[in-house]
Amino acid sequence: MITLSEFLPPRPEESSWRLIRQAGVDNVVGVLNGAEQDQRMFASVGAGPDWNADDRDEVPWSQRALKHNIETxxxxxxxxxxxxxxxxxxKARLGLDGRDEQIDNVITQIKAMGRLGVPTLAYNWMALSSWGRTDIALADRGGAYVTAYDRAIGQAQEPLVAPGEVTPEQMWAGLEYFLNAVVPVAEEAGVVLAMHPDDPPQQIDRNLPRIMSSVASFRRLLSLHPSPSNGMTFCQGNFALMPEVIDGTTSIPDLIREFGTENIPFVHFRDVKGTVEHFQETFHDAGQTDMPACMEAYFEIGFEGPMRPDHVPTLAGEPNTRPGYETLGRLFAIGYIRGLEQSVYGHPAARQER
Known part of the structure; x- marks a missing residue:
């Protein structure tokens, strides 16, 4: 069976956390309180993080801070x-001076994760920003709000770097340097690295290259440092927009079978409508991917790792202050995923009898 999970920053919300538990989820995918992605995720869609720094002295990636989150x-x-x-x-992504200190911080985090029994570390190679959208309140089914992206609007925003300041090979070299330093530590710690695709998966964003934007780029990633600890976050919504899928060369179920459990430790089970130039998030049952066929492919490869919904619609009565992460859409997604899982993997009672 899959390890059905939800994404929750380590700041309790009594009502929503109870609802998620009541929906049958008891596994969490988290962030570090105040670290890189915790700061960037909602800022990228115009909704800043809602955390308040506490009076603890340790950095967010220390063992003590992580232990505090686990206890929460x-x-x-x-x-x-x-x-x-x-x-x-x-600095590591861009191959700049100071990258060794940043890599040392990641090594500190990985060692702490290993000691505390947290087996999977998802990361990305999007420098200077996080996932990008140009609309956070596009009306979808029944007036639900979803996020969307229009490349013409997105690329008209303030540049991230000057033209030509950063090259793709510079970022590939930075990634290889990072992997060579970090993967051996992850192997020893029993932690798997899971690279998330660029979001959107486009080759350049406001003059800055995006190198994890195609299926070919993930094949290259895996070849840079072959290891059970060098894997991917299989974010279906991003892979669905990659050129090899859009042009029909392959499909999401085919990619699941190609990469297999040895390369897919972690899944974002979500869907979109459109192309990388213009797309929108949508309900799990209303996108362009055959989601039941995906679940069948996960069963075929024996996937049992963490799987979570992502970027859900904002439903009636919710404030949309956290686009893609309000509560009611999560509950819909959790039920949808659980239903698909039991239809393919079997009911828990039946699985116990095998």
């Missing part, structure tokens, strides 16, 4: 199974 989740009946956050690593 545990108080609500959740087990932390993956992190989607690291210490800042833009």
């Amino acid at each position: 989740y545990d108080d609500y009946g959740f087990t932390l199974v993956a992190l989607e956050d690291t210490a800042p690593i833009d």
Whole structure:
């Protein structure tokens, strides 16, 4: 069976956390309180993080801070199974002076994760920004709000760097340097690295190259440092927009079978409508991907790792202050995923009898 999970920053919300537990989820994918992605995720869509720094002295990626987060989740009946956050690593992504210190911080985090039993670390190679959208309140089914992206609007925004200042090979070299330093530590710690695709998966964003934007780029990633600890976050919504899928060369179920459990430790089970130039998020049952066929492919490869919904619609009565992450859409997604899982993997009672 899959490890059905939800994404929750380590700041309890009594009502929503209880609802998620009541929906049958007891595994959490978290961020580090105040680290890189915790700061960037909602800022990228115009909604800043809602955390308040506490008076603890340790940095967010220390063992003590991570242990505090684990205890917070545990108080609500959740087990932390993956992190989607690291210490800042833009210097590592861009191959700049100071990258060794940033990599050392990631190594500190990985060692702490290993000691505390958190097996999966999702990260990305999007320098200077996080996932990008140009609309956070596009009306979808029944007036639900979804996020969307229009490339013409997105690329008209303020440049991230000057033209030609950063090259793709510079970022590939930075990634290889990073992997060579970090993967051996992850192997020893029993932690798997899971690279998330660029979001949107486009080759350049406001003059800055995006190198994790195609299926070919993920094949290259895996070849840079072959290891059970060098894997991917299989974010279906991003892979669905990659050129090899859009042009019909392959499909999401085919990619699941190609990469297999040896390369897919972690899944974002979500869907979109459109192309990388213009797309929108949508309900899990209303996108362009055959989601039941995806679940069948996960069953065929024996996937049992963390799987979570992502970027859900904002439903009636919700404020949309956290686009893609309000509560009611999550509950819909959790039920949808659980239903598909039981239809393919079997009912829990039947699985126990095998």
